[in-house]
Amino acid sequence: MKKRGILVSEFFEHLKEKLSLRLIAGKHGLSNRITVAELNRPGLALAGYTDYYASQRIQVLGKAEISYLNNLSSEECSRRLRSVFSNKVPCIIIARRIKPPVELIKVANEKAIPVLRTHYMTMKLINKATIFLEDRFAPAITINADHVEVFGVGILILGKSGAGKSETALGLVSNGHRLIADDIVKLKLTEAGFVVGEGSSMTRHFMELRGLGIINVQTLFGVGSVKERKKVELIISLEQWDPNKEYERVGIESEYKSLLGIKIPHLTIPVRPGRDIISLVEVAALNYRLKKLGINPALELNNRLLEVMKNKAFGGSSV
């Protein structure tokens, strides 16, 4: 089981340039673990009120906190810092490149809490760090699939090895649709509650086709044929035609598949020679968009049928 969270060193390395961070104290604590995606401003705690103080979060010191500390006597300042910056605090970030009191450096070194400093304003810093942390903490899985965007709809194509996932994706790309990832899709659950898929940075937009080998979709079809990430709105499973299995014939009720705890509409398309899977996926995408607009063709036909039968029952003329 992988331990939850990320190391402070990892956080530092990733945001070093973006936030122009510098490590100014507590370097022995770089192996501390950040376990929550939120940041905290410990103003109230420094002033003495420590109820509900979120010590496991990254602590951000801005102008207000530092000037408060500077107004305290040296002993008082050390005492407050010691009580607030317990061993649970993963790291401290100072905004606006403010020079912290010497007591802070001392306590941080003592307790092995890294102190990072940036020139950003407190709110900007919190925003940027939160975006990074939330992405890192998002539940994620890697699956064997193809991810494409067809008429603007993000479709995840599932199927066993050799079912024709890559060939379908290629056919869609040559019809003007976009490839997000072939073969390996990293799925992440976003804060907004939807699943986003992207390729692995190593093999992004490369594709393997049996008989041809490896191709680069972006250079072959142009930059417009690829996309970095896309929400998964529809899942299509390709499988060998099984004469004993019942396939969807009407489409009034939707079937769903769960990904990272989110229910996503799911279709199963049986594959057999002569079936044009690419057109079927395109139609599925268009049909999905219609359904989203509140138009369900199966329901429409059924309503028409019910209407006709009702008229007949009341002795009306047949249509």
Place this chain on the structure above:
Amino acid sequence: MSKIIEKEIVIKNKLGIHARPAALLVQLANKFKSEICVCKDSEVVNAKSIIGIMTLAANYGSRLKIKAEGPDAEDAIKALVQLCNDKFGEK
């Protein structure tokens, strides 16, 4: 129920798993009916997919775990471990 067989390997050829060894590994894996996957750290990929194997960027000395499940899992693992131990026919 077929059981899952698992084995750890260490990459012993100097260049790691680049295109040629990846192709050999995938071709071999495809000869078996079992579901086979390769794990490196937290990444898990399908052993029958060359893009998957290349995503791992398994360099010299890296440790991989091969897992197989299916009727011929045992033979599959044996063959794949053999291929790695033979350094994919490289140095």
